[in-house]
Structure formats: structure tokens, C-alpha cells
Amino acid sequence: MVKRTSHHEADCLIARPLDAIGDWWSLLIVRDAFDGLRRFGEFQKSLGVAKNILSARLRNLVAHGILETVPAPDGSAHHEYVLTQKGRGLFYVLVALRQWGETYFSGPGEPYTFMVDIESGRPIKRLEVHAEDGRLLYPGDTRLADFRDQENS
Amino acid sequence: MVKRTSHHEADCLIARPLDAIGDWWSLLIVRDAFDGLRRFGEFQKSLGVAKNILSARLRNLVAHGILETVPAPDGSAHHEYVLTQKGRGLFYVLVALRQWGETYFSGPGEPYTFMVDIESGRPIKRLEVHAEDGRLLYPGDTRLADFRDQENS
DNA sequence: CACGAAGGTTTCAACTTGAAACCACTTGCT
DNA sequence: AGCAAGTGGTTTCAAGTTGAAACCTTCGTG
Secondary structure: OOOOOOOOOOOOOOHHHHHHHOOOOHHHHHHHHHOOOOOHHHHHHHHOOOHHHHHHHHHHHHHOOOEEEEEOOOOOOOEEEEEOHHHHOOHHHHHHHHHHHHHHOOOOOOOOOEEEEOOOOOEOOOOOEEOOOOOEEOOOOEEEEOHHHHHOO | OOOOOOOOOOOOOOHHHHHHHOOOOHHHHHHHHHOOOOOHHHHHHHHOOOHHHHHHHHHHHHHOOOEEEEEOOOOOOOEEEEEOHHHHOOHHHHHHHHHHHHHHOOOOOOOOOEEEEOOOOOEOOOOOEEOOOOOEEOOOOEEEEOHHHHHOO
């Protein structure tokens, strides 16, 4: 084995994101960042991950522009990790993953948590995929096209 | 190290899905399954992954009920791997991941591919998160609630 | 019945992970 | 000033995982 294979070079635009966040911890760190966690110690306590692993993951997320470090507001020498715009773009991935989890991974009778709209306190709507003209699309109603295909449609 | 830490027991409904698909290959296998691939050899050729790894991943996906094996339609002794309903539920995760990839991982001037509606051939709409009453929600407009919270809302 | 292809499993070295120990820098306390 | 405790890491090293290649087994075919 030369090295763990990287999807960095892959053509597929699903593969390349996985290079940045496709491991066991990164998305959980991002989730915690959405929940307002910012400090190394907060992430470590929340996730229970080894410090060296957390350190490596944070470095990788920063390197990919998903998190950025900012000076700590309390004036201490340390910094905090906050989501960039690119990182906030993962919101939809997290929502999708959570809805899938809510549907298929919640034990029966388990007091599971779900996402609610802060303003109303009511659960959010399930994600839907729509065509440009608004039609609701299901798995199988889409395909991939490249740049040229769009020209003559 | 006892074993690679599993998120299987985690309370969080983002963590548990990651236990099933949170590695470097599983989502790519699912993506290929959406593209109609069914045979071991097809996946192997498409992904370029080592056969033992592919074998382990397919077994894991089947164990999690994301894929199931069906007898090969050509009557041969082999079987094929097809998505279950649970597996098809990952459609939204893949769409979210792809849209994030399209936005942040496509090289400049690169002939990137994107998802289009089969019927019209036009790109699909970007995913949106909506409140129950239809309001458009952004990152930060949601929080998690548990079962009891909903009662008194 | 030899031969090749499909679909895996086995083997083994390199790489990654995780727990614990260690280190550096600040604070807070006395 | 001196010292313990807290924060934010890095280092070390055993154990676990990954990947390439070799091997095995079961069909389909000539």
C-alpha cells in the first residue's frame, strides 16, 4: 500500500468532497461547529476523540477551507475554529444525513432528537429535490450531464 | 487502541449514519448503485478499489440494509447488489454532497458534470431547507429538539 | 476437458488510529 | 516570586485497517 487512496484527483464531484470530509470524524466536527462549538477542548469533550486525531482533523478541515482559525475573543493566546462559508455550505449535507438518520437509525421508542425551526419550534420539512420548473424529483429522475449537454437542451 | 471507534451507539443521529457510510468508499459505491451498477466487477472497475476492500464494503452495506443481494437475472450462480429503500434514501445526501462539490470543488474552466432532470435536461434546483410553513431556512435557523420539546410548542 | 472470466478470500507490509505520556504557555492562588 | 492547574496541543507506540497481489473456486465455452 502506497498510501490511503485519495479521491482528490477524481473527476466525480462526489468523490472530491469525500476527500475533505469523508472520514469518521470530520462531519461530526462540522456538526459541532454548527452547534456553536469553537474551542479545541470543546470539540474534544463533545466528541471524545483522541487529541492527536482531533488535531489532525482540525488541521485538515482548515487546510480545506472548511474551518478557519480566528484569535480567541477573550484575548488569550489561543485561537478558535469557526466555519467558513464553504463550511456552512455543508448544512444541507448535514440536514440530509440527519433526516436519513431520523428515518432509519432511530431505535423504536427512543427519545430521538430532530431538527426544528427555531422560530416556530416545529420540525422542518423534509428535503425535496425539484426540477428547475418546480416538479418534484425522485431518485432515478436525474442524471449527470456535462457542460456540452446543457447547450443543446 | 481497542478498535476503530464506532459511532454505532452514539445518541446523535448524524453519528449513527456515519457508522454505516462514513468511510472513503461506501458513498461512492452507493452513488454507482444509483447509476445502475449492480455487479461486483462493475463496482470494482468503476472505483478502482481493491477487491478485498470492495468485498468488505459491500458486505457492510448489505449488513446495514443499504444494499441487498438479488439473484443475477442471467441465471448465473452469482448475485447482484441493488439499493434497498433505505439505500435510496441516501439520494438526498448524495445530492447535497454533489451540490457542495459543484460549488467548491470544481476547478476553474473544468468541464464539470452536474445533475439534470432527465425529463427536461435542465439542471435541478439547489436544495433548500424549509420550515413547516414554507419559510426558507438558513444555517443557524434551526436547532435540535427532542420528543418532549415538541409537545408544548 | 482445458481455458478464461467472474467473484471473491488470503496474505502481508505499509499506513492510520487511539490512548497515554509529555510539553509549552497562561492563569490563578499564596 | 513560586507553584499548581488548565488549555492546547505533539510525540510515542501498540494495535487495527488498508491495499496490492496472489490465490482459490465456480461457472460458461470451445
